Amino acid sequence: MIKGTPSRTALLTAVQRAHHFLTAPEPKVLRDDLALALTGLGSLEAVQSYIDNMVDAFAALSDTSIAAIFMARVDWAVCMRSRVVEERLAEARKRGVKQLVILGAGLDSTAYRCLDLTAGLQVFEVDHPATQQWKKDQLAQANIAVPENLNFVAFDFENQTLNEALQAGGVRQNYMTFFTWLGVQMYLTDEAVRTTLSVMGQYPKGSEMVMDFMSPNYVLADKAMQNSVDDLQDIVSNMGEPLRSKYSESDLDAILKQAGFTQVNALNTGWLIDNYLGGRSDIFDMPREATSILTALI
Secondary structure, three states, X not given: OOOOOOXXXXXXXXXXXHXXXXXXXXXXXXXXXXXXXXXXXXXXXXXXXXXXXXHHHHHOOOOHHHHHHHHHHHHHHHHHHHHHHHHHHHHHHHHOOOEEEEEOOOOOOHHHHOHHHHOOOEEEEEEOHHHHHHHHHHHHHOOXXXXXXXEEEEOXXXXXXXXXXXXXXXXXXXXXXXXXXXXXXXXXXXXXXXXXXXXXXXXOOOOEEEEEOOOOOOOOXXXXXXXXXXXXXXXXXXXXXXXXXXXXXXXXHHHHHHHOOOEEEEEEHHHHHHHHOOOOOOOOOOOOOOEEEEEEEO
């Protein structure tokens, strides 16, 4: 991460959400009408240029057509994981969840966009101070109000433990809590992943977590597309945020159970396609059994 700038992968995912909102056909998987403002890019043309540059970066390692397909798949995946969060949070509210903790919040827009969904909750965005400051600047420039129930929790992993950061930020460990942890696991070491999950696992029964993860057995439709996952690792490493850990679904299930979670539910590609794309596997042509999103209850 460059001082005074957001995480580059956080910016990339915000660009992808903006691109989906501006270009995807109806019905859209995710209606993130604030993503463009949070990117600081200002226009669809700038967003498209950013996407095109990423395709070119992948194409330099493989092939332009394959790179374009791969980036389109990532766009859909980024939006579907946020859609899962919104739906699971709506269900969690019925159980009496009192807090929403967004770990590695990056340029997430939930707290500003889903006001009905977050009403009555204490919302905490946890992230590195540099990313948070850049985000605050973008919010101010776009005249996007910071909700009264939102708290920014600065977490410098080099000098703090997550537990210390949450306590200092006002997160109540005795409150039923909903955690989101998107686009983070793969950039952490195994030790950091296990420690983070163990912190979440200490919260009261009924608390829930939604996360996505990178699998070592990320099987794609063909060998060329499989190589694109390796290309992704090369590119994010060059962006200063290398991939550090991968988990099989069964290994992650065991880690979650050890951390204190009692029910773990893996959402495979088939479930996502059927629920969000009307069964259109041509839009998101991943193997139906592939899994990259988990929900877990304490």
